[in-house]
Amino acid sequence: MTPLEFGLIAAMSTAAGFIGALLGLGGGIIIVPGLTLLFAQDMKTAIAASLVSVIATSSSAATVYVQENLTNIRLGMLLEIATTVGALVGGAVAIYVNNRYLYLLFAAVMLYAAWTMIRHRDTKKKTGDSEESTNNRLNGEYVDPITGHTVAYTVKAVPVGMVGSLGAGIMSGLLGVGGGIVKVPLMNTAMKVPIRAAIATSNFMIGVTAASGALVFWMDGKVDPVVTAPCVIGVLLGARLGTIAAGKLRTRMLKLAFAVFVLITAYQMVIHGLRGL
Amino acid sequence: MSKTNSVISGVLLFGVVTSLILILIGSILLMGNRNQSIQVGPSGLIDGILKIQPYSIINLGIVVLLLTPAARVIAAGISFAVERDYRYIAISALVLGVMTAAAVVGLK
Numbered sequence: 001m002t003p004l005e006f007g008l009i010a011a012m013s014t015a016a017g018f019i020g021a022l023l024g025l026g027g028g029i030i031i032v033p034g035l036t037l038l039f040a041q042d043m044k045t046a047i048a049a050s051l052v053s054v055i056a057t058s059s060s061a062a063t064v065y066v067q068e069n070l071t072n073i074r075l076g077m078l079l080e081i082a083t084t085v086g087a088l089v090g091g092a093v094a095i096y097v098n099n100r101y102l103y104l105l106f107a108a109v110m111l112y113a114a115w116t117m118i119r120h121r122d123t124k125k126k127t128g129d130s131e132e133s134t135n136n137r138l139n140g141e142y143v144d145p146i147t148g149h150t151v152a153y154t155v156k157a158v159p160v161g162m163v164g165s166l167g168a169g170i171m172s173g174l175l176g177v178g179g180g181i182v183k184v185p186l187m188n189t190a191m192k193v194p195i196r197a198a199i200a201t202s203n204f205m206i207g208v209t210a211a212s213g214a215l216v217f218w219m220d221g222k223v224d225p226v227v228t229a230p231c232v233i234g235v236l237l238g239a240r241l242g243t244i245a246a247g248k249l250r251t252r253m254l255k256l257a258f259a260v261f262v263l264i265t266a267y268q269m270v271i272h273g274l275r276g277l
Numbered sequence: 278m279s280k281t282n283s284v285i286s287g288v289l290l291f292g293v294v295t296s297l298i299l300i301l302i303g304s305i306l307l308m309g310n311r312n313q314s315i316q317v318g319p320s321g322l323i324d325g326i327l328k329i330q331p332y333s334i335i336n337l338g339i340v341v342l343l344l345t346p347a348a349r350v351i352a353a354g355i356s357f358a359v360e361r362d363y364r365y366i367a368i369s370a371l372v373l374g375v376m377t378a379a380a381v382v383g384l385k
Contacts, residue, residue: 001311002311003308006304006308052339052342052343055342055343055345055346056293056296056297056342059289059292059293059342059345059346059349060289060290060293062285062286062289062349063286063287063289063290063293064286066282066285066286066289067282067283067286069279069282071282073281073282073285073353074365077350077353077365077368077369077372078368080350080372081368081371081372081375084372084375084376084379085375087379088375088378088379088382091379091382091383092382092383137362137364137365207289207345207346207349208346208347208349208350208372208376210346211342211343211344211345211346211347211376212375212376212379213379214343215343215376215379215380215383216379216380216382216383217383218318218319218339218340218343218380218383219318219319219380219381219382219383219384220318220383220384220385221317221318221320222317222318223317223318223336223339224317225303225316225317225332225335225336225339226307226332226335228335228339229300229303229304229307229335229338230304232296232297232300232338232339232342233297233300233301233304236293236297
Protein backbone atom coordinates (compact mmCIF):
# COMPACT_ATOMS: atom_id res chain seq x y z
CA MET A 1 0.00 0.00 0.00
CA THR A 2 1.36 3.41 -0.97
CA PRO A 3 1.32 6.36 1.46
CA LEU A 4 -1.24 7.99 -0.87
CA GLU A 5 -3.60 5.03 -0.61
CA PHE A 6 -3.08 4.94 3.15
CA GLY A 7 -3.97 8.64 3.33
CA LEU A 8 -7.04 8.23 1.14
CA ILE A 9 -8.39 5.35 3.24
CA ALA A 10 -7.76 7.45 6.37
CA ALA A 11 -9.63 10.36 4.75
CA MET A 12 -12.58 8.12 3.82
CA SER A 13 -12.67 6.79 7.38
CA THR A 14 -12.51 10.32 8.81
CA ALA A 15 -15.59 11.17 6.75
CA ALA A 16 -17.25 7.95 7.97
CA GLY A 17 -16.50 8.79 11.61
CA PHE A 18 -17.64 12.40 11.16
CA ILE A 19 -20.93 11.54 9.46
CA GLY A 20 -21.43 8.63 11.84
CA ALA A 21 -21.09 10.85 14.91
CA LEU A 22 -23.55 13.39 13.48
CA LEU A 23 -26.15 10.81 12.47
CA GLY A 24 -25.71 8.44 15.40
CA LEU A 25 -24.20 5.67 13.27
CA GLY A 26 -21.01 3.80 14.08
CA GLY A 27 -19.35 4.46 10.76
CA GLY A 28 -19.18 0.79 9.76
CA ILE A 29 -22.03 1.31 7.35
CA ILE A 30 -19.79 3.75 5.43
CA ILE A 31 -16.38 2.07 5.90
CA VAL A 32 -17.38 -1.32 4.42
CA PRO A 33 -18.74 0.05 1.11
CA GLY A 34 -15.90 2.61 1.09
CA LEU A 35 -13.21 -0.07 1.28
CA THR A 36 -14.85 -2.45 -1.20
CA LEU A 37 -16.19 0.00 -3.79
CA LEU A 38 -13.53 2.76 -3.68
CA PHE A 39 -10.41 0.82 -2.73
CA ALA A 40 -11.22 -2.60 -4.25
CA GLN A 41 -10.60 -4.44 -0.98
CA ASP A 42 -12.00 -7.91 -0.42
CA MET A 43 -15.39 -7.89 1.32
CA LYS A 44 -14.08 -9.97 4.24
CA THR A 45 -11.03 -7.69 4.68
CA ALA A 46 -13.41 -4.71 4.71
CA ILE A 47 -15.74 -6.32 7.28
CA ALA A 48 -12.79 -7.20 9.55
CA ALA A 49 -11.27 -3.69 9.32
CA SER A 50 -14.67 -2.14 9.96
CA LEU A 51 -15.28 -4.28 13.05
CA VAL A 52 -11.97 -3.14 14.54
CA SER A 53 -12.80 0.51 13.74
CA VAL A 54 -16.22 0.11 15.34
CA ILE A 55 -14.56 -1.06 18.59
CA ALA A 56 -12.49 2.13 18.55
CA THR A 57 -15.40 4.55 18.05
CA SER A 58 -17.66 2.72 20.48
CA SER A 59 -15.03 2.63 23.26
CA SER A 60 -14.15 6.26 22.68
CA ALA A 61 -17.78 7.42 22.84
CA ALA A 62 -18.49 5.16 25.83
CA THR A 63 -15.91 6.98 27.97
CA VAL A 64 -18.17 10.04 27.78
CA TYR A 65 -21.56 8.29 28.05
CA VAL A 66 -20.45 6.21 31.06
CA GLN A 67 -19.09 9.29 32.85
CA GLU A 68 -22.40 11.09 32.26
CA ASN A 69 -24.18 8.08 33.79
CA LEU A 70 -26.36 7.69 30.67
CA THR A 71 -25.26 4.08 30.19
CA ASN A 72 -27.28 1.35 31.89
CA ILE A 73 -24.28 -0.89 32.59
CA ARG A 74 -26.27 -3.84 34.01
CA LEU A 75 -28.76 -3.87 31.15
CA GLY A 76 -25.91 -3.55 28.64
CA MET A 77 -23.98 -6.46 30.12
CA LEU A 78 -27.06 -8.69 30.31
CA LEU A 79 -27.84 -8.10 26.62
CA GLU A 80 -24.14 -8.55 25.75
CA ILE A 81 -24.51 -12.27 26.47
CA ALA A 82 -26.77 -12.41 23.42
CA THR A 83 -24.88 -9.92 21.20
CA THR A 84 -21.49 -11.62 21.72
CA VAL A 85 -22.91 -15.07 20.91
CA GLY A 86 -24.50 -13.55 17.80
CA ALA A 87 -21.27 -11.84 16.74
CA LEU A 88 -19.31 -15.08 17.19
CA VAL A 89 -21.77 -16.92 14.93
CA GLY A 90 -21.94 -14.02 12.46
CA GLY A 91 -18.15 -13.75 12.22
CA ALA A 92 -17.70 -17.49 11.73
CA VAL A 93 -20.37 -17.53 8.99
CA ALA A 94 -18.92 -14.43 7.28
CA ILE A 95 -15.52 -16.11 6.92
CA TYR A 96 -16.99 -19.11 5.10
CA VAL A 97 -19.88 -17.64 3.13
CA ASN A 98 -19.55 -16.45 -0.49
CA ASN A 99 -18.95 -12.69 -0.68
CA ARG A 100 -21.98 -12.18 -2.93
CA TYR A 101 -24.37 -12.90 -0.06
CA LEU A 102 -22.49 -10.46 2.17
CA TYR A 103 -22.82 -7.74 -0.49
CA LEU A 104 -26.55 -8.34 -0.89
CA LEU A 105 -27.20 -8.46 2.85
CA PHE A 106 -25.15 -5.32 3.35
CA ALA A 107 -27.18 -3.49 0.73
CA ALA A 108 -30.37 -4.50 2.55
CA VAL A 109 -29.03 -3.23 5.90
CA MET A 110 -27.99 0.06 4.27
CA LEU A 111 -31.47 0.60 2.88
CA TYR A 112 -32.97 -0.14 6.30
CA ALA A 113 -30.58 2.39 7.89
CA ALA A 114 -31.60 5.05 5.36
CA TRP A 115 -35.24 4.34 5.99
CA THR A 116 -34.90 4.72 9.76
CA MET A 117 -33.00 7.95 9.10
CA ILE A 118 -35.66 9.70 7.03
CA ARG A 119 -38.80 8.31 8.64
CA HIS A 120 -40.54 10.49 11.18
CA ARG A 121 -39.41 9.40 14.61
CA ASP A 122 -41.61 9.92 17.63
CA THR A 123 -39.06 10.41 20.38
CA LYS A 124 -41.56 11.90 22.78
CA LYS A 125 -43.05 8.50 23.42
CA LYS A 126 -44.16 8.16 26.99
CA THR A 127 -41.83 5.85 28.88
CA GLY A 128 -41.73 4.86 32.57
CA ASP A 129 -45.26 4.06 33.71
CA SER A 130 -46.42 2.86 37.11
CA GLU A 131 -46.40 -0.86 36.30
CA GLU A 132 -44.21 -2.84 38.68
CA SER A 133 -41.16 -4.49 37.15
CA THR A 134 -39.48 -7.65 38.31
CA ASN A 135 -36.07 -6.50 37.09
CA ASN A 136 -35.36 -3.92 39.76
CA ARG A 137 -31.60 -4.01 39.35
CA LEU A 138 -32.00 -3.17 35.69
CA ASN A 139 -33.95 0.00 36.26
CA GLY A 140 -32.08 3.15 35.45
CA GLU A 141 -31.89 6.80 36.28
CA TYR A 142 -29.93 9.66 34.74
CA VAL A 143 -29.86 13.43 34.60
CA ASP A 144 -30.77 14.63 31.11
CA PRO A 145 -27.79 16.73 29.96
CA ILE A 146 -30.03 19.18 28.08
CA THR A 147 -33.07 19.68 30.34
CA GLY A 148 -31.33 18.99 33.65
CA HIS A 149 -34.24 16.82 34.79
CA THR A 150 -33.73 13.44 36.43
CA VAL A 151 -35.22 10.68 34.28
CA ALA A 152 -36.05 7.37 35.97
CA TYR A 153 -37.24 4.38 33.97
CA THR A 154 -38.29 0.76 34.29
CA VAL A 155 -36.88 -1.81 31.88
CA LYS A 156 -39.53 -4.01 30.22
CA ALA A 157 -39.57 -7.04 27.92
CA VAL A 158 -36.10 -8.39 28.69
CA PRO A 159 -36.67 -11.68 26.77
CA VAL A 160 -37.62 -9.71 23.63
CA GLY A 161 -34.49 -7.62 24.16
CA MET A 162 -32.33 -10.74 24.38
CA VAL A 163 -33.68 -12.18 21.13
CA GLY A 164 -33.31 -8.85 19.32
CA SER A 165 -29.77 -8.48 20.69
CA LEU A 166 -28.87 -11.90 19.34
CA GLY A 167 -30.01 -10.71 15.90
CA ALA A 168 -28.08 -7.45 16.24
CA GLY A 169 -24.97 -9.43 17.21
CA ILE A 170 -25.25 -11.74 14.19
CA MET A 171 -25.59 -8.69 11.94
CA SER A 172 -22.54 -7.09 13.55
CA GLY A 173 -20.23 -10.09 13.12
CA LEU A 174 -21.55 -10.90 9.67
CA LEU A 175 -21.37 -7.42 8.14
CA GLY A 176 -18.88 -5.44 10.25
CA VAL A 177 -21.36 -2.90 11.60
CA GLY A 178 -22.18 -1.97 15.20
CA GLY A 179 -25.86 -2.91 15.07
CA GLY A 180 -27.11 0.24 16.80
CA ILE A 181 -29.82 0.65 14.15
CA VAL A 182 -31.43 -2.50 15.55
CA LYS A 183 -30.67 -2.12 19.26
CA VAL A 184 -31.62 1.53 19.79
CA PRO A 185 -35.21 1.21 18.48
CA LEU A 186 -35.49 -2.19 20.20
CA MET A 187 -34.55 -0.78 23.61
CA ASN A 188 -36.50 2.41 23.11
CA THR A 189 -39.74 0.89 21.81
CA ALA A 190 -39.96 -2.64 23.23
CA MET A 191 -37.98 -2.25 26.45
CA LYS A 192 -39.19 1.30 27.21
CA VAL A 193 -35.69 2.67 27.78
CA PRO A 194 -35.58 6.46 27.16
CA ILE A 195 -33.82 7.34 23.90
CA ARG A 196 -30.68 8.87 25.47
CA ALA A 197 -30.10 5.87 27.70
CA ALA A 198 -30.90 3.52 24.79
CA ILE A 199 -28.27 5.20 22.57
CA ALA A 200 -25.63 5.18 25.32
CA THR A 201 -26.35 1.56 26.32
CA SER A 202 -26.36 0.35 22.70
CA ASN A 203 -23.02 2.09 22.13
CA PHE A 204 -21.65 0.51 25.32
CA MET A 205 -22.53 -2.98 24.04
CA ILE A 206 -21.02 -2.40 20.59
CA GLY A 207 -17.40 -2.56 21.80
CA VAL A 208 -17.78 -6.02 23.35
CA THR A 209 -19.94 -7.23 20.46
CA ALA A 210 -17.61 -6.04 17.70
CA ALA A 211 -14.63 -7.40 19.65
CA SER A 212 -16.20 -10.90 19.66
CA GLY A 213 -16.73 -10.74 15.91
CA ALA A 214 -13.29 -9.21 15.31
CA LEU A 215 -11.59 -11.89 17.43
CA VAL A 216 -12.92 -14.57 15.07
CA PHE A 217 -11.50 -12.67 12.08
CA TRP A 218 -8.22 -11.76 13.79
CA MET A 219 -7.42 -15.28 14.98
CA ASP A 220 -8.10 -16.54 11.46
CA GLY A 221 -5.61 -14.00 10.06
CA LYS A 222 -8.36 -12.02 8.30
CA VAL A 223 -7.56 -8.63 9.90
CA ASP A 224 -5.13 -6.88 7.52
CA PRO A 225 -3.09 -4.45 9.67
CA VAL A 226 -2.33 -2.10 6.76
CA VAL A 227 -5.98 -1.70 5.75
CA THR A 228 -7.19 -1.53 9.36
CA ALA A 229 -4.64 1.08 10.55
CA PRO A 230 -5.87 4.03 8.41
CA CYS A 231 -9.48 3.06 9.20
CA VAL A 232 -8.93 3.21 12.97
CA ILE A 233 -6.92 6.45 12.80
CA GLY A 234 -9.45 8.11 10.48
CA VAL A 235 -12.61 7.02 12.21
CA LEU A 236 -11.38 8.14 15.66
CA LEU A 237 -10.40 11.56 14.25
CA GLY A 238 -13.68 11.89 12.35
CA ALA A 239 -15.84 10.88 15.31
CA ARG A 240 -14.04 13.45 17.46
CA LEU A 241 -14.64 16.20 14.89
CA GLY A 242 -18.24 15.06 14.45
CA THR A 243 -18.92 15.30 18.18
CA ILE A 244 -17.52 18.84 18.24
CA ALA A 245 -19.59 19.86 15.20
CA ALA A 246 -22.76 18.10 16.39
CA GLY A 247 -24.36 21.08 18.11
CA LYS A 248 -23.48 23.50 15.34
CA LEU A 249 -24.82 21.75 12.28
CA ARG A 250 -28.34 21.12 11.11
CA THR A 251 -28.61 17.41 10.51
CA ARG A 252 -31.75 17.48 8.35
CA MET A 253 -29.88 18.13 5.11
CA LEU A 254 -27.22 15.66 6.16
CA LYS A 255 -29.82 12.95 6.67
CA LEU A 256 -31.21 13.52 3.19
CA ALA A 257 -27.70 13.52 1.73
CA PHE A 258 -27.02 10.28 3.57
CA ALA A 259 -30.18 8.73 2.16
CA VAL A 260 -29.03 9.62 -1.39
CA PHE A 261 -25.55 8.25 -0.65
CA VAL A 262 -27.11 5.02 0.61
CA LEU A 263 -29.27 4.57 -2.49
CA ILE A 264 -26.26 4.92 -4.82
CA THR A 265 -24.01 2.76 -2.65
CA ALA A 266 -26.60 0.04 -2.02
CA TYR A 267 -27.12 -0.17 -5.80
CA GLN A 268 -23.38 -0.67 -6.30
CA MET A 269 -23.29 -3.30 -3.57
CA VAL A 270 -26.19 -5.16 -5.22
CA ILE A 271 -24.34 -5.09 -8.56
CA HIS A 272 -21.23 -6.52 -6.87
CA GLY A 273 -23.37 -9.16 -5.17
CA LEU A 274 -25.11 -10.23 -8.38
CA ARG A 275 -21.84 -10.42 -10.30
CA GLY A 276 -20.42 -12.51 -7.47
CA LEU A 277 -17.29 -10.39 -6.99
CA MET B 278 -21.81 3.21 41.11
CA SER B 279 -20.06 6.47 40.26
CA LYS B 280 -16.63 5.01 41.05
CA THR B 281 -17.39 2.01 38.84
CA ASN B 282 -18.24 4.41 36.03
CA SER B 283 -14.93 6.23 36.41
CA VAL B 284 -12.97 2.97 36.37
CA ILE B 285 -14.79 1.63 33.28
CA SER B 286 -14.40 4.95 31.52
CA GLY B 287 -10.69 5.04 32.41
CA VAL B 288 -10.07 1.49 31.16
CA LEU B 289 -11.72 2.28 27.82
CA LEU B 290 -9.81 5.53 27.39
CA PHE B 291 -6.47 3.92 28.26
CA GLY B 292 -7.11 1.09 25.79
CA VAL B 293 -8.10 3.33 22.89
CA VAL B 294 -5.22 5.78 23.41
CA THR B 295 -2.60 3.01 23.78
CA SER B 296 -3.92 1.27 20.68
CA LEU B 297 -3.97 4.49 18.65
CA ILE B 298 -0.37 5.32 19.62
CA LEU B 299 0.84 1.83 18.61
CA ILE B 300 -1.06 1.95 15.30
CA LEU B 301 0.34 5.41 14.54
CA ILE B 302 3.93 4.35 15.32
CA GLY B 303 3.56 1.18 13.22
CA SER B 304 2.06 3.12 10.33
CA ILE B 305 4.84 5.73 10.34
CA LEU B 306 7.50 2.97 10.39
CA LEU B 307 5.70 1.16 7.57
CA MET B 308 5.43 4.24 5.35
CA GLY B 309 9.14 4.86 5.94
CA ASN B 310 10.03 1.43 4.59
CA ARG B 311 7.30 -0.37 2.70
CA ASN B 312 9.30 -3.53 1.93
CA GLN B 313 8.27 -5.24 5.13
CA SER B 314 7.27 -8.83 5.73
CA ILE B 315 3.53 -9.16 6.20
CA GLN B 316 2.28 -10.43 9.55
CA VAL B 317 -1.40 -11.06 10.26
CA GLY B 318 -3.19 -12.69 13.18
CA PRO B 319 -1.48 -14.37 16.13
CA SER B 320 1.25 -16.39 14.41
CA GLY B 321 4.59 -14.58 14.41
CA LEU B 322 3.22 -11.62 16.35
CA ILE B 323 5.59 -11.81 19.33
CA ASP B 324 8.59 -12.40 17.09
CA GLY B 325 7.59 -9.40 14.95
CA ILE B 326 7.12 -7.15 17.98
CA LEU B 327 10.57 -8.07 19.33
CA LYS B 328 12.11 -7.23 15.93
CA ILE B 329 10.06 -3.97 15.83
CA GLN B 330 8.44 -4.95 12.52
CA PRO B 331 5.89 -2.26 11.47
CA TYR B 332 3.19 -4.83 10.62
CA SER B 333 3.47 -6.38 14.06
CA ILE B 334 3.44 -3.01 15.86
CA ILE B 335 0.17 -2.14 14.09
CA ASN B 336 -1.10 -5.65 14.85
CA LEU B 337 -0.24 -5.17 18.52
CA GLY B 338 -2.27 -1.95 18.49
CA ILE B 339 -5.18 -3.91 17.02
CA VAL B 340 -4.81 -6.56 19.74
CA VAL B 341 -4.92 -3.85 22.42
CA LEU B 342 -8.14 -2.56 20.83
CA LEU B 343 -9.63 -6.09 20.72
CA LEU B 344 -8.81 -6.62 24.39
CA THR B 345 -10.07 -3.22 25.56
CA PRO B 346 -13.75 -4.31 25.75
CA ALA B 347 -12.65 -7.50 27.55
CA ALA B 348 -10.73 -5.41 30.09
CA ARG B 349 -13.86 -3.32 30.54
CA VAL B 350 -15.91 -6.47 31.26
CA ILE B 351 -13.32 -7.53 33.87
CA ALA B 352 -13.43 -4.06 35.46
CA ALA B 353 -17.22 -4.24 35.68
CA GLY B 354 -17.01 -7.79 37.06
CA ILE B 355 -14.68 -6.65 39.83
CA SER B 356 -17.03 -3.82 40.79
CA PHE B 357 -19.94 -6.29 40.89
CA ALA B 358 -17.79 -8.48 43.16
CA VAL B 359 -17.25 -5.54 45.50
CA GLU B 360 -21.03 -5.05 45.60
CA ARG B 361 -21.50 -8.82 46.12
CA ASP B 362 -23.84 -8.90 43.16
CA TYR B 363 -23.34 -12.58 42.30
CA ARG B 364 -25.78 -12.60 39.43
CA TYR B 365 -23.84 -9.93 37.56
CA ILE B 366 -20.48 -11.47 38.43
CA ALA B 367 -21.78 -14.55 36.61
CA ILE B 368 -23.01 -12.45 33.69
CA SER B 369 -19.59 -10.76 33.36
CA ALA B 370 -17.88 -14.17 33.42
CA LEU B 371 -20.28 -15.48 30.79
CA VAL B 372 -19.56 -12.54 28.44
CA LEU B 373 -15.81 -13.10 28.87
CA GLY B 374 -16.37 -16.80 28.19
CA VAL B 375 -18.15 -16.05 24.91
CA MET B 376 -15.31 -13.70 23.85
CA THR B 377 -12.79 -16.44 24.59
CA ALA B 378 -14.90 -18.88 22.59
CA ALA B 379 -14.88 -16.40 19.67
CA ALA B 380 -11.07 -16.40 19.71
CA VAL B 381 -11.03 -20.22 19.77
CA VAL B 382 -13.51 -20.41 16.87
CA GLY B 383 -11.26 -18.06 14.86
CA LEU B 384 -8.30 -20.35 15.47
CA LYS B 385 -10.45 -23.32 14.34
